[in-house]
Amino acid sequence: MTIKLDPWGHFAIKEYDKLFKQFGIEPIDKATPLLPKKHYFFDRKIVFGHRDFDKWLQALRNGEKVAVLTGFMPSGHTHLGHLMVIEELRFLQELGAHVKIVIADAEAYAVRRLSRKETIKYGIEYIAHAIAWGLNPEKTEFYFQTAQKTEYYRLIQMFSRRVSMAEMEAIYGDISPGKIIASLTQAADILHLQLPEYGGYKHVLVPVGADQDPHLRLSRDIADRFHTELGLNRPASFYHKFIRGLDGNKMSSSRPDYAIFLLDKPDIIKRKVMMALTGGRATAEEQRKYGGIPEKCTVYELYMYFLYKDDRELYKLYKECVEGKILCGEDKRIAAKLLVEMLTEHQKRYKEVMEEGIVQKIVKIPSF
Amino acid sequence: MTIKLDPWGHFAIKEYDKLFKQFGIEPIDKATPLLPKKHYFFDRKIVFGHRDFDKWLQALRNGEKVAVLTGFMPSGHTHLGHLMVIEELRFLQELGAHVKIVIADAEAYAVRRLSRKETIKYGIEYIAHAIAWGLNPEKTEFYFQTAQKTEYYRLIQMFSRRVSMAEMEAIYGDISPGKIIASLTQAADILHLQLPEYGGYKHVLVPVGADQDPHLRLSRDIADRFHTELGLNRPASFYHKFIRGLDGNKMSSSRPDYAIFLLDKPDIIKRKVMMALTGGRATAEEQRKYGGIPEKCTVYELYMYFLYKDDRELYKLYKECVEGKILCGEDKRIAAKLLVEMLTEHQKRYKEVMEEGIVQKIVKIPSF
Numbered sequence: 001m002t003i004k005l006d007p008w009g010h011f012a013i014k015e016y017d018k019l020f021k022q023f024g025i026e027p028i029d030k031a032t033p034l035l036p037k038k039h040y041f042f043d044r045k046i047v048f049g050h051r052d053f054d055k056w057l058q059a060l061r062n063g064e065k066v067a068v069l070t071g072f073m074p075s076g077h078t079h080l081g082h083l084m085v086i087e088e089l090r091f092l093q094e095l096g097a098h099v100k101i102v103i104a105d106a107e108a109y110a111v112r113r114l115s116r117k118e119t120i121k122y123g124i125e126y127i128a129h130a131i132a133w134g135l136n137p138e139k140t141e142f143y144f145q146t147a148q149k150t151e152y153y154r155l156i157q158m159f160s161r162r163v164s165m166a167e168m169e170a171i172y173g174d175i176s177p178g179k180i181i182a183s184l185t186q187a188a189d190i191l192h193l194q195l196p197e198y199g200g201y202k203h204v205l206v207p208v209g210a211d212q213d214p215h216l217r218l219s220r221d222i223a224d225r226f227h228t229e230l231g232l233n234r235p236a237s238f239y240h241k242f243i244r245g246l247d248g249n250k251m252s253s254s255r256p257d258y259a260i261f262l263l264d265k266p267d268i269i270k271r272k273v274m275m276a277l278t279g280g281r282a283t284a285e286e287q288r289k290y291g292g293i294p295e296k297c298t299v300y301e302l303y304m305y306f307l308y309k310d311d312r313e314l315y316k317l318y319k320e321c322v323e324g325k326i327l328c329g330e331d332k333r334i335a336a337k338l339l340v341e342m343l344t345e346h347q348k349r350y351k352e353v354m355e356e357g358i359v360q361k362i363v364k365i366p367s368f
Numbered sequence: 369m370t371i372k373l374d375p376w377g378h379f380a381i382k383e384y385d386k387l388f389k390q391f392g393i394e395p396i397d398k399a400t401p402l403l404p405k406k407h408y409f410f411d412r413k414i415v416f417g418h419r420d421f422d423k424w425l426q427a428l429r430n431g432e433k434v435a436v437l438t439g440f441m442p443s444g445h446t447h448l449g450h451l452m453v454i455e456e457l458r459f460l461q462e463l464g465a466h467v468k469i470v471i472a473d474a475e476a477y478a479v480r481r482l483s484r485k486e487t488i489k490y491g492i493e494y495i496a497h498a499i500a501w502g503l504n505p506e507k508t509e510f511y512f513q514t515a516q517k518t519e520y521y522r523l524i525q526m527f528s529r530r531v532s533m534a535e536m537e538a539i540y541g542d543i544s545p546g547k548i549i550a551s552l553t554q555a556a557d558i559l560h561l562q563l564p565e566y567g568g569y570k571h572v573l574v575p576v577g578a579d580q581d582p583h584l585r586l587s588r589d590i591a592d593r594f595h596t597e598l599g600l601n602r603p604a605s606f607y608h609k610f611i612r613g614l615d616g617n618k619m620s621s622s623r624p625d626y627a628i629f630l631l632d633k634p635d636i637i638k639r640k641v642m643m644a645l646t647g648g649r650a651t652a653e654e655q656r657k658y659g660g661i662p663e664k665c666t667v668y669e670l671y672m673y674f675l676y677k678d679d680r681e682l683y684k685l686y687k688e689c690v691e692g693k694i695l696c697g698e699d700k701r702i703a704a705k706l707l708v709e710m711l712t713e714h715q716k717r718y719k720e721v722m723e724e725g726i727v728q729k730i731v732k733i734p735s736f
Contacts, residue, residue, distance in 0.1 A: 109526060110529040147522075154514040157477070158484075160548070165543065176528075176532065177552065368598070
């Protein structure tokens with residue numbers, strides 16, 4: 001049986017076990033102890049699996065040059081699903097890794113069919129949020145796929161020689177010229193940092209959702225095929241569960257009522273949280289008797305991903321919920337309050353970043 | 369019935385007629401009178417057909433900005449088949465057109481599977497020959513497909529959105545990621561001169577062999593599809609018959625005994641010409657009686673393409689041949705002598721171009 005890797009879906013642990021067995025993704029536990037510093041994303045298994053992340057951490061500990069590369073598809077406003085990736089990058093930068101972020105505007109244009117103007121506008125928004133959240137604008141590299149250097153594009157052309165239509169079909173199913181270019185562009189994103197022209201980073205880590213693993217597998221194969229010619233090595237990767245939308249499905253800007261956008265105003269945030277799907281019972285009475293089901297609750301996920309960084313706090317909430325000691329209404333009010341605080345603070349910094357024109361100062365914006 | 373367009377093949381006039389009817393290529397006659405200056409390639413129907421060349425010539429006559437773009441696949445040493453294209457470009461530059469030449473090294477690497485080092489070496493050779501033959505190094509732009517500017521590569525990514533697999537299959541039959549990238553790269557070659565970043569030339573002419581017409585059709589369609597978004601217009605084109613190899617098949621560096629390379633030494637040239645396929649009869653006696661068949665003769669083609677620019681001279685030779693007044697041996701000796709003179713002179717200039725390092729001064733050579 002083949003598992004469909006759904007990037008934004010919510011997997012049960014059982015399904016993750018299959019991922020480990022079928023695709024050779026390792027459970028994160030083996031790598032976590034090598035982290036020089038703890039982060040709750042790893043302890044809570046939000047980051048649940050990896051390829052060669054242990055080797056990458058060992059290189060970091062050995063003082064070797066290490067880099068992180070991940071991408072954002074600029075196809076809508078930035079929401080909490082993106083913020084968890086930004087938080088990962090912030091943490092990895094804190095550990096001493098060089099961080100590079102690609103805005104996949106070529107892909108958004110070709111595959112998602114957005115206008116160039118929209119993709120560029122959304123791209124600038126992502127970058128501003130990343131800086132506002134704490135990525136160091138002087139140390140972080142950002143680029144648009146359509147505003148890169150020659151050596152990067154040359155990789156796309158060169159890679160095309162050693163990949164097959166069958167590989168493209170394995171990634172996309174139904175293929176098109178747009179998807180083929182997007183796929184080879186992603187391989188160039190993942191591998192270009194290893195070129196001398198781009199810093200010669202031989203240990204590159206790619207944090208992504210599990211749905212992106214086919215791209216990682218392709219990039220690892222391409223690295224093998226160009227090892228001699230271009231000196232490329234396999235990238236490492238780790239895989240996270242995405243925070244769900246407030247209706248329990250994937251959080252997506254295409255269903256804005258169930259996503260928390262980073263620029264949502266307090267009253268909007270409160271309204272969305274109060275409407276959210278929980279693991280509550282039909283009546284308050286039943287809930288007091290049987291307790292809630294946090295595993296089903298999208299508000300519980302807000303606490304787990306962002307609001308309660310302290311495991312004891314989170315555990316206390318979990319316990320109170322399953323024992324029926326806290327009801328969904330109260331739980332939501334607390335979550336909404338904490339989320340408003342977090343995002344109000346963030347929006348203040350976002351505003352400063354935009355007013356100072358930092359993005360335009362540090363990133364080459366495509367001309368059309 | 370579908371006609372297979374063979375770029376290096378020799379077509380009978382009848383087959384060209386079908387080309388005109390099936391693909392909408394116009395006979396050259398309509399455009400030729402608009403040339404501000406005559407060239408025997410047009411009068412002799414070496415250039416036999418076109419699309420919108422008449423409009424391009426009208427723009428030239430109106431003093432509008434006009435450009436020419438064509439490409440060389442750096443997959444072997446430069447031979448007379450390439451030289452005829454260089455001669456066309458020299459002539460068009462003389463008329464006042466801006467000339468830009470692409471070295472299709474990405475395509476040679478991906479589709480022909482040459483090493484990067486070889487493609488770059490051959491590319492430099494083509495450029496040096498073009499300059500030695502008379503293209504003005506200060507006015508001619510040359511570039512490698514793998515050493516271009518961002519705006520060019522962005523076109524490849526953007527075009528991928530509005531082309532289909534069916535179109536790719538129509539051009540290549542059996543498709544691969546390498547061929548798809550090569551095809552979109554060719555479209556970027558043909559269309560990028562129209563961007564403001566590249567001079568904003570709205571009248572671009574592409575001189576090619578008839579086999580390249582599917583690429584032209586694709587580029588014309590892409591221009592239509594991006595007319596509003598990028599302001600692209602359809603390119604014009606004209607089509608030439610390629611000079612045949614000395615065995616009567618296409619001239620190709622893959623069969624070096626039957627190609628005249630521009631760097632061939634005099635004794636090699638003589639030997640090759642003396643071995644060439646002619647339209648001669650089995651014996652001298654028969655030939656004196658029935659005459660030769662110049663249409664079949666590869667040596668006659670040398671005269672037609674390069675050695676006798678004066679139509680009267682060519683006609684005299686033709687007449688003497690069909691009347692049996694000149695035999696193949698003598699004919700070959702004269703051709704060899706003239707060819708040696710022409711190429712010795714050219715090689716002297718080639719050597720100067722190489723010694724002065726002109727190519728490296730005016731062209732960005734890819735770093736890997």
